[in-house]
Amino acid sequence: MLAGRVATGDEDAYRQLFRLFYKPLSKFAYTIVKSMEPAEEIASDVFVNVWKNRERLLEIASLKVYLYVAAKNLSLNYLNRQKLPHFSLDELDVEMSAGDRSPEQLLISGEMAKKISEAVNNLPPRCKIIFKLVREDGLKYKEVARILDISVNTVDVQMAIAGKKISESLKLYLPFQG
Secondary structure, three states: OOHHHHOOOOOOHHHHHHHHHHHHHHHHHHHHOOOOHHHHHHHHHHHHHHOHHHHHHHHHOOOOHHHHHHHHHHHHHHHHHHHOOOOOHOOOOOOOOOOOOOOHHHHHOOHHHHHHHHHOOOOOHHHHHHHHHHOOOOOOOHHHHHHHOOOOHHHHHHHHHHHHHHHHHHHHHHOOOO
16 A cells, blocks of 8 residues: 555655656646646645655545645645635636546547547536546545535536536537437
């Protein structure tokens, strides 16, 4: 377990954790602070805090949720310090990543991948951030609910909305299903 190794001061495990989560946490912070440089600093600060408080990692049920919640809290603190308005899930501007493709995504033709990306980027903001956290970052519904401080039912409903809207957007490009 990576958290356990980091908790005991294993620097290789810490570097592995950093490589695994730095980019997704930076992207997540960016959706809140809307500026890449502070988002990257926030992600770095999450890892500085993890290392400083590494002994506590053994008490954490889900390291992934802990990291995302820490990124969210540091992002909100940044907005407070800058006297910027707080974010709302309905106002987040999330771009789906074109990179980091799964094997399934690599099998989809370039044109279809482009259409799917457009359909996802046209989702309402709340729907898009939830979809991104579940599909792109691989979080479970329960984890997304804890990170965004919403109910699991809300995540479920938003994912259903995302699925419906994406499939409606792609009807013209998919063979008839009947």
